[in-house]
Amino acid sequence: MFTGIIEDLGTIVNVDKKNVTASTNLSDINIGDSVSVNGVCLTAVKIQKLSKNKYHDTIEKNRWCHPEQSEGSQVSSNNEILLPMNRHQNDKIKVFKQSHQITFDVSEETFSKTNLGKLKIKNKVNLERALKTGGRFGGHFVNGHVEGIGKILSVKRLANSEVWEFSNPGDLSRYIVEKGSIAVDGISLTVTERKVGSFKVSLIPHTLNNTTLSFKKTGDTVNLETDVISKYVFQNTERRGITMEKLRKAGYL
Numbered sequence: 001m002f003t004g005i006i007e008d009l010g011t012i013v014n015v016d017k018k019n020v021t022a023s024t025n026l027s028d029i030n031i032g033d034s035v036s037v038n039g040v041c042l043t044a045v046k047i048q049k050l051s052k053n054k055y056h057d058t059i060e061k062n063r064w065c066h067p068e069q070s071e072g073s074q075v076s077s078n079n080e081i082l083l084p085m086n087r088h089q090n091d092k093i094k095v096f097k098q099s100h101q102i103t104f105d106v107s108e109e110t111f112s113k114t115n116l117g118k119l120k121i122k123n124k125v126n127l128e129r130a131l132k133t134g135g136r137f138g139g140h141f142v143n144g145h146v147e148g149i150g151k152i153l154s155v156k157r158l159a160n161s162e163v164w165e166f167s168n169p170g171d172l173s174r175y176i177v178e179k180g181s182i183a184v185d186g187i188s189l190t191v192t193e194r195k196v197g198s199f200k201v202s203l204i205p206h207t208l209n210n211t212t213l214s215f216k217k218t219g220d221t222v223n224l225e226t227d228v229i230s231k232y233v234f235q236n237t238e239r240r241g242i243t244m245e246k247l248r249k250a251g252y253l
Contacts, residue, residue, distance in 0.1 A: 001131045002036045004139035004181070004188020006211050008127045010037070013101055015119050017111075021103040023050070024127055029102060034144070036128040038212065039186030039223040040114050041144025042104035050099050114146045115221045124212045126186045139188030140181035146223040148172050150184070152216060153198060162208065163192070165200045168224055173197065175226035183225040187211050 010022035020037065029035060033044050111117040119125065131137070148169035156163040166184065168176065176182060178194050187207065193200040208214050216222070237243075 002041070002128050002139075002142040002144055002186070003131055003137055004128070004142045004183050004186060006126045006128055006187055009210070009212065010102075010125045010127045012119050012121055012123045012125060014103075014121065015116075018106065019045070019103050020106050020116060020119065021046075021101060022125055022127070023101045025099060026102075026127060026129060027100055029100070029129060034130045035102070035104065036126070036130075036142065036144045036186045037104060038114070038116065038119075038125050039142070039144065039183050039225055040110060040116055040146055042106060042110075044102050045105050046103035048101040048103075050101055110146075113149075114223050115149055118221065124215050126212050128186060140183075141228050142183045142186065142188065142225060143228060144186075144225070146225055148224050150222050150224045152218050152220050152222065155218060160205065162203045163200055164203055164213070165198055166222060166224070167198045170197060172224060172226055175230040177230060180230060181227045183223075185212055185222045187213070 008024050008026050010024040010026075012020070012022050014021040020042070022037065026035075029044055029047060031044055031047060034041050035044055036042075106116060148171075150166040150168045153165040153167055155165075173194075173196065176191055176194050176199050178191050180191050182189055182191055182199070182201075184201070189201040189203070189207075191199050192202050203213065
């Protein structure tokens with residue numbers, strides 16, 4: 001069980017027909033543990049602690065500052081690349097040294113139902129360890145069981161957020177509700193608008209800068225998992241013979 005709050009941006013080191021390997025800063029992972037990789041619950045089968053000279057250096061760019069267009073960047077003593085004044089005066093991008101390399105088993109079923117098979121070396125992935133008893137619960141219940149693959153249809157930038165629209169397989173529409181939760185590549189997001197075959201979410205800078213969404217563009221695919229509570233409610237109402245048509249006739253809709 002996960003919460004959809006991303007803990008680390010991992011870097012893909014290898015992908016083959018049986019495994020996915022990523023480097024990460026998450027150290028509290030043991031062989032046999034479940035880890036959410038882009039929203040997919042995978043089992044760690046091999047863990048390698050990298051020596052300091054083999055650390056994988058990764059740069060997390062702040063999409064709100066567009067550092068690639070900036071000049072005069074400097075690296076500080078605490079491994080942060082300090083940007084000159086640009087859109088936001090205090091914006092920074094950080095250099096992370098990833099100290100562990102984790103290999104996960106991936107079945108044919110998982111490759112066929114998710115976008116993990118499209119991963120390439122150096123791609124970023126959202127990582128989250130399984131929920132620990134007594135830990136904070138900042139998102140929503142995420143099982144790591146991807147139900148379908150969606151596409152990014154549009155991105156609209158506002159003053160301090162972005163509105164993204166994703167397509168979704170038709171059979172998932174009944175579980176998607178406005179102001180409800182949905183996991184997109186393992187990220188717990190709130191649905192702001194629901195349409196036929198698509199939905200919208202509003203993303204704040206923190207989410208964009210700390211997840212793989214900062215590296216995605218229109219047309220890219222995402223793993224989708226609807227809220228498990230919605231599925232239980234829908235299943236229970238169907239079993240009791242409650243339908244949308246009956247609710248309309250009764251005046252509830």
